[in-house]
Amino acid sequence: MYSKELLKGTLSAIILNLLAENGRMYGYEISQRVKELSDGKILLKDGSLYPALQTMTKDGLLTYEEEFIGKRVRKYYLLTTKGEEQKVLYLAELKDFLATLNKLVFPQLSLA
Amino acid sequence: MYSKELLKGTLSAIILNLLAENGRMYGYEISQRVKELSDGKILLKDGSLYPALQTMTKDGLLTYEEEFIGKRVRKYYLLTTKGEEQKVLYLAELKDFLATLNKLVFPQLSLA
DNA sequence: ATTAATACATAGAATTACGAGGTATTGTTT
């Protein structure tokens, strides 16, 4: 598990990207998928994920559809048009930032 | 300039790495070097840099030597032994994190 | 002489993930 500060500014990008690739997902599914894809190195906590989903929904980046699984209500989140646009911007910025950081801190690794 | 949250958790690593490569540097020099190496994309603000240098000094990662340039006092910072050890740890963690993030968000780019 | 650049510093604001706590259902094990 990484120092939590490292994750700052990347959580939204991760969520936007996952939803863009998978169509729609519910909170718990997102956290499990991140855990799986990161080999257990990024563990999104409830206290981070659900507030983030709500904030992004409030900002118009996401919507959700409620479905009943047995007696349980499950919220499937999906990107809005605005969310798709933001995703492109966020990922571009993140990509550029990672490249810059690589250059700054690991110059010997930079592969063109 | 990136969304400021992205930098979180990376500032110490950047400072440790610069000092490791350049021996000793003073605050303003560090900010200029980061600006230069990042093509103006990462602009460390006074309000970020000086407190960070002080905190790292308090934590025993850095020491400094004061020199008089004319009437001005200039503080040259350098790594302590502990700072060098931390640098190795930080950079390893950062490198791993960047690799994980790349895999998560830019799977199509992952090169091995 | 005025301005820009150099060089340091601090206090409070803003952001954002986390910890701790809570509720409830479903599946598994003893």
Place this chain on the structure above:
DNA sequence: AAACAATACCTCGTAATTCTATGTATTAAT
């Protein structure tokens, strides 16, 4: 049947960290 683990959602206050704004002072350039 009971107990536990896993699933699934939520909220509130805290912690950590960078930034904004502000300040001081010297030196170089026009």
